[in-house]
Amino acid sequence: MITNQVLLLLMLAILWPSTALPFTPGNIGNLFGMAESDGRILQRSKRGWMWNQFFLLEEYTGNDHQYVGKLHSNMDKGDGNVKYVLTGDGAGTLFLIDEKSGDIHATKRLDREEKAMYTLHAKVLDRNTNAELEPDTEFNIKIHDINDNAPKFAKDIYFANVPEMSEVGTSVVTVTATDADDQTYGNSAKLVYSILQGQPYFSVDSENGTIKTALPGMDREVKENYQVVIQAKDMAGQMGGLSGTTTVSITLSDVNDSPPRFANHSFRVTAVESTEIGGAIGRIKADDPDVGRNAEMEYSIVGGHDIFNIITDQTTQEGVIIIKKALDYESKRDYEFRVEVKNTYLDARFIHGLQFKDYATVKVTVEDVDEPPVFTRNPYIIEVHEDTAAGSFVGVVSARDPDADNKPVKYATRDSEKCLEPKQCQSVRTKCQISSLPLHNKFILLGNWVLAICEILKLINDLLNKDFLTN
Structure with a gap:
């Protein structure tokens, strides 16, 4: 001492x-x-x-x-x-x-x-x-200083994004408040941050106001938006301190964690046989709960196909079935093939254990259209002596209906603009008659008709122009 x-x-x-x-x-x-x-x-x-x-x-x-x-x-x-x-x-x-x-x-x-x-x-x-x-x-x-100022955030509401499926502790955004009281004297401006709303999904660093993810496996497809309320309190958070709050709107951004899936694994499509090559005959669609680039898909026919192809509509993400070769109802009426759908872009973090593709069966039925009769030969060439009398037998023509072999076919002649001479045609047109010969044929109404010489010339011209009339 x-x-x-x-x-x-x-x-x-x-x-x-x-x-x-x-x-x-x-x-x-x-x-x-x-x-x-x-x-x-x-x-x-x-x-x-x-x-x-x-x-x-x-x-x-x-x-x-x-x-x-x-x-x-x-x-x-x-x-x-x-x-x-x-x-x-x-x-x-x-x-x-x-x-x-x-x-x-x-x-x-x-x-x-x-x-x-x-x-x-x-x-x-x-x-x-x-x-x-x-x-x-x-x-x-x-x-x-006395503690006469409450903490204030710069904004009443903040907006932030964080990828879905983020690991616990991933930083989302930092929100800080200011206190006008003296920073160097006492605890009047000593701020402590806490979360009032948004648990258990998010947490906040009590010292710097950084918001972090607090729950694993947050899935955007289950819940996309969260409202988090953050409080800043002075006096080091002690009782009696003044406080201010702000709201943080957090959106889970999409990652490609969901594969495309067909709701139905079987589709039926009808196509008329007259569909032009390259024409679309139907659409199919798979569902992908992801959005944007992560939901983009591409379709393909497993093993390819000679008659059909499938392309992706980039706007609707549908598979469009198109014709590669002409359809013929009379040759084949039913087709069946498998379609594969998969994501265009993959995320390596989520491909393990998941098949990011799906399959469906497509059945196509071809519908008939009414087609005109077809002559067995085109053109017919018949030689006739120049002095053959009107009404003489000069030859036989034959046609069939491609829609049904047993369907009746009628024959008729039509005036032609191309005649040997106008006067002769005019004379023949008024005098020549169509006559039938009851020749043996397995079709009752599909007869073989005998034509006069001028009428043969007109029929040949009509066939060349592919112009057919029925009586």
């Missing part, structure tokens, strides 16, 4: 100026910038004022002027001959000094967030001569 006292005396001896005031408890306070008794009186040494900084709490709510502190000079003998003068920030308006006692008061409530410190100057004058008894000396009045 004695050793400690000796060391303290040695330190004071080194620091104490040779011209200082007497070594008394009051003067020790002046040396270290400490106030006397109530902490507000400032004394001077022979070499000038020994100032301590004044502190004043903001937002004073009293009815009278708020006491700041007291200036005092050793030149003041208490006889009223000393006058204290105050100049600088707010002197005479915000701050008033009693020129006799040196007491300083604030005239109104002060807000640290508007101005945190005021710099003023003090003088000691002889009241009778206004002679300066002390040199002009500067001192500060610092406004002490």
Whole structure:
């Protein structure tokens, strides 16, 4: 104990100026910038004022002027001959000094967030001569903070995205609040973040406001959007602290974690036999709950096909079945093939254990169309002597209906624009008649007709033009 006292005396001896005031408890306070008794009186040494900084709490709510502190000079003998003068920030308006006692008061409530410190100057004058008894000396009045400002976020609502199926602890977004209170004094601006809504899916770092995923396997196809409410509370989160909140709208972005699937694994398509090559005869569609690029699909016929092909409609993601070769109802009426669908783009993280393709069977039925009769030969060439009489037998033509072999076929002649001579055609047209010969044929109505010489020429011309008429 004695050793400690000796060391303290040695330190004071080194620091104490040779011209200082007497070594008394009051003067020790002046040396270290400490106030006397109530902490507000400032004394001077022979070499000038020994100032301590004044502190004043903001937002004073009293009815009278708020006491700041007291200036005092050793030149003041208490006889009223000393006058204290105050100049600088707010002197005479915000701050008033009693020129006799040196007491300083604030005239109104002060807000640290508007101005945190005021710099003023003090003088000691002889009241009778206004002679300066002390040199002009500067001192500060610092406004002490109280917790009068709640934390505020820059936005009322934030928007963020995070990929679905993210690992626990994946950072989503950081939201921070600001507090206008003094960051260097107390805990008025010490913020702690917490999550009020959004658990158990998300968590927040209590120190920096970073939101992270907290639940594994969050699936966008199950739930896509989340509303998370974050609170920032000052006073280090203690009871009585002020708080502010914000909402964070979090959307799970899509990844390709779902393969395409056919709702039905069998499709029936009908096609008329007259469909042009390259024409579409039907559409099939698989479902993929993913979106955008992750839902893009491509269709193909397993093993290929001679008659049909399938392409992908990039807009609707449907498989469009098209014709590669002409259909013929009379040759083949039914087809069947398998179609494969798969994603265009794959995510290596999710292909293990999942088959990112599916299959379906397509059955095509060809429908008949009414086709015109077809002659067995085209053209017919018949030689006739030039002097053959009208009405003479010159030859036989035969036709069949490709839709049904037992369907009746009727024959007729038609005037032609191409005749040997107009007069002859006109004469033949009015005189020649079609006559039938009851020749043996297995078809009752599909007879073989005998044509007069001029009519044969016209029929040949009609066949060349593929123009057929029936009676």
